[in-house]
Amino acid sequence: MPADPPINFEAIPNYNGTGRTLLRWEITGTQIPENRWLRIYVDTVVEQGVSTGSLTNELFIMSNDSVFDCNNNNRRTQDTVDVDGDGITDETICRRTANVDVAAIATLDSQKVVQGEVDTSFSTSGTTVPGGQVDYQLSITNQGTVPMTNILVVDMLPAIGDTQVLNTSTARGSQWRPNLAGPVTVAIPGVTVEYTTNSNPCRPNPSDGQDLNWPSGCVNDWSTTFPSDPSAVTALRFNLGNLVLDPLESVVLNWPMRAPAGAPTNGEIAWNSFAFVSTRTDQSGAAATLLPAEPPKVGIVIQPPTPAIIGDLVWDDQNGNGIQDNSELGINGVRVELWQDGGDGQPGTSDDSFYGFTLTAPDGTGNDGVYLFSNVPAGDYFLKFIPPDNLNLSPQDQGGDETADSDADPNTGQTNVFSVNQTTDTSDFDAGLTSVDPATASLGDFVWLDTDGNGSQDGGEVGVNGVTVELYDTANTLIDSTQTSNDFNDNPGFYRFRDLTPGTYYVKFIAPPSHAFSPQDQGDDTLDSDADATGQTGNITLNAGDSNQDVDAGIVPQPILGDFVWIDNNGDGLQNIGELGFNGVTVNIYNPGGDGQPGGGDDSLVATT
Structure with missing residues (x-):
């Protein structure tokens, strides 16, 4: 051929909707002599994320020369996608193919990151404050060519004296311990979250990945039930079940924790890491299981708190007098919310805004039931204490010692509105909790957004906060009124009436604007809507000691x-x-x-x- 033949080259992605790239060379005004070869060299790269298997490259040749023909009848084909761009799709062209086999590579990439109260994003190291957030995130990505499944993740939470997850003879080096701040929720269908409070829970054996009861002497007490004391949780296990992670797909898991109020602030680090195991889908038996892996650990430190500081104690008020007596201990796992007043000076009104929450926990110095908010901007605030179902709030403001009384309204859980500034250290907002009086009863449950309008609580339908709920006796006398809010596990849409005199009552829900009530009494009484079209339930009889937590209402959005x-x-x-x-x-x-x-x-x- 001439040294510089006239060649027109085009590269056309997704040619004619095929999803493939067409490389087209048009050589004009040049003849190829008989028994000569025209060689074209093309370098390509198999892009990341391609699954294992065979990739086919197709070469088509055509010419307007009247004597042109394929040298083998088996190489003739029809130009169905018009590779020469002449608009004709029934002409005959020559076709050859070559295959490239993509090797089966099974590999997962993983990473752990942390974000503290003072951090602006997730990183491999973080900084928080006493009582501040410690949020963890782990990700697993399929960087191979084989889909992966049966992924099991074990995360050992930081603890003083801890070790690596897989190499239990190597210290991880944590110098303080953050506490879990609530149930871990995962939006991925089919993923199961399990908890343990044991210091040596069972995990995958690093030598084979199949033995899940390792190391020797481990305790297999994993449970999907969230403990009443979240601060006692020592490890989390995520079972991804039958979820298949295709090449380049990722799974990301997040959960919140809180630094203890008394944690050290001189650069001491809490270290966290996780291990995981998985199986490849192209094999079976022992050969399909990848050996467990443990990515690098991440650390977080605590800086000294700066005002405003708000906090103190939730305690077991055994005698119910509303005063902290010497023998009464703190209670862990109680949700405490901080709200900013909207300007009317009244807690719990519509102009208030949510600031944040924490759970009472050990303070790191041997005291239970402690909570803390630090670095709070100047302003007007109030606290809301949310007791668990089996406890009530103590009487408010008993005795003359503000540092030893209970500051929460027993009916609402809210304190009075108070002001803080950049010099305020108000570590004396306490709440006492007492056992439920067996001579009383309680009633409550849930208001949810019934998106499909079927009158039943389906998966993915969420609770609605701010809905007014009224309680009446059979004489139509208003006994109490409340609004739905988060429960002590941070789930929205819940309400409860406590300390009720045994008798017969009914509940009336007030639908938000542009909403109607779901159909009444559809199926399972624990999952149905008990309100009629006006929001009113039937009569409910309560005996001493009863706790009826099945009075629900579904609401359905209406057009305007x-x-x-x-x-x-x-x-x-x-x-x-x-x-x-x-x-x-x-x-x-x-x-x-x-x-x-x-x-x-x-x-x-x-x-x-």
């Missing part, structure tokens, strides 16, 4: 239609500046009937305003 009637002074059909609205006009809404046309004889009146 409406706007404005005005005096059109100039009659131009436009709302002009200065043209005012006109009250007292009756507006009817109709269903147009079967003909779909307004004004027909089959129309029916729906509503009037």
Whole structure:
């Protein structure tokens, strides 16, 4: 061929919708002599994420020369995708193929990161404050060519004297211990979260990955039940079950923790790491299991707190007098919320805004039931204590010692509104908890957004906060009123009436604007909606000691239609500046009937305003 033949080259991605890239060379004005070869060299890279198997490259040759033909009938094919771009898809062209086999590579990449109270993003190291957030995130990505499944993750939470997850003879070196801040929720379907409170839980054997009861002497007490004391949790296990992680797919898991109020602030580190095991889908038996791996550990330190500081104690008020007596100990695992007042000076009103939450926990110096908010901006705030179902709040403001009384309203769990500034250290907001009086009863449960309107609590349907719930006796006397809010496990949509005199009651739910109630009594009484179309339940009889936590209401969003009637002074059909609205006009809404046309004889009146 000539040294510089006229060649027109094109690279066309997703050619004619095939999803493949076409490389096209058009050589004009040049003849290839008989028995000569034209060689074209192309370098390609198999992109990351391609699954194992065979990749086929196709070469097509065609010419307008009248004597051109394929040298083998088996190489003739039809130009169905018009590779030469002439608009003809039934002409004959020559085709050859070559295959590249993508090797089966089974490998998972993993990473652990942490974000503290003062950090702006996740990193391999973090900084927090006493009582501040310690949020962990782990990710696992399939960097191979083989889909992976049966992924099991074990995360050993930081603890003084801890070791690596797999190499238990190597110290991890934690100098303080953060505490779990609530149940771990995973949005990925089929993933199971398990907890243990044992210091030596069973985990995958690093020598084979199949033995899950390792090391010797381990305790296999993993449970999906969230403990009543979250601070006692020592490790988490995530079972991804039948989830298949295809090449380049990732799974990301997050959970919140809190630094203890009394943790050291001189650069001491809490270390965390996890281990995981998985199986490849292209093999079976022992050969399919990858050996367990443990990514590098991540650390977090605590810096000294700066005002405003808010906190103190939740304690077991055994005698119910609302005063901290010497023998009464702190209670761990109680949710404490900090709210910013909206300006009216009243706790629990609509202008308030949520600031954050924590759980009472050991303070790191031997005291239980301690909580702390630090680095709080100046402003007006109040606290809300949310006791577990089996405990009530003590009487408020008993005795003359503000440092030893209970500051929460027994009915709402809220303190009075208080002010803080950049010099405030208010570590005296306490709450006492007492056992439920066996002569009383309680009633409550859940309001949820019934997205499919079937009157049953389905998976993925969430609770709704801020819904007013009223309790009446059979004489239609209002006994109490509350609003739905987060429960002590941070789940929205819950309410409860405590310390009720045994008797017969009914509940009335007030639907939010543009919502109606779900159908009543559809199936399982623990999952159905108990309110009728007006929001009222039937009568509920409570005996001494009863705790009826099955009185629910589903709400369904409703469409809204409406706007404005005005005096059109100039009659131009436009709302002009200065043209005012006109009250007292009756507006009817109709269903147009079967003909779909307004004004027909089959129309029916729906509503009037």
